[in-house]
Amino acid sequence: MTVNHYQDGHVYYIGTELDKESLATILDQASVGIERELEETTRLEVTRRYQADESFTFIINFTSEQQPLPSEFVGMKDTLSGEHLSADKSLNPYDTIVIRKGKDGS
Numbered sequence: 001m002t003v004n005h006y007q008d009g010h011v012y013y014i015g016t017e018l019d020k021e022s023l024a025t026i027l028d029q030a031s032v033g034i035e036r037e038l039e040e041t042t043r044l045e046v047t048r049r050y051q052a053d054e055s056f057t058f059i060i061n062f063t064s065e066q067q068p069l070p071s072e073f074v075g076m077k078d079t080l081s082g083e084h085l086s087a088d089k090s091l092n093p094y095d096t097i098v099i100r101k102g103k104d105g106s
Contacts, residue, residue, distance in 0.1 A: 003030075038072060044060065044062075046058070046059050054101060056079075057098070061096075066093070069089040077100075
């Protein structure tokens with residue numbers, strides 16, 4: 001694990017895939033408060049980045065199988081394709097969706 005200082009915070013890099021218990025132990029020791037991005041379970045990687053007055057949510061399928069889109073994203077617009085996401089949307093292997101939201105939630 002590597003810790004770097006950035007502006008008013010810290011960046012932690014863990015160079016391995018950990019089981020849930022080991023990751024929880026490391027995060028507790030680092031005093032890192034991490035909030036879950038989604039309520040539902042998914043095999044997709046979902047990350048959110050913030051910049052000024054907007055956020056970008058990246059939804060990536062790193063599996064070798066098609067994965068359903070989590071319901072929380074239904075109705076939102078994929079910035080990459082311009083597509084409005086529907087309940088029957090699935091991501092093929094290595095597909096990526098980016099959702100941009102302004103400060104006002106749009």
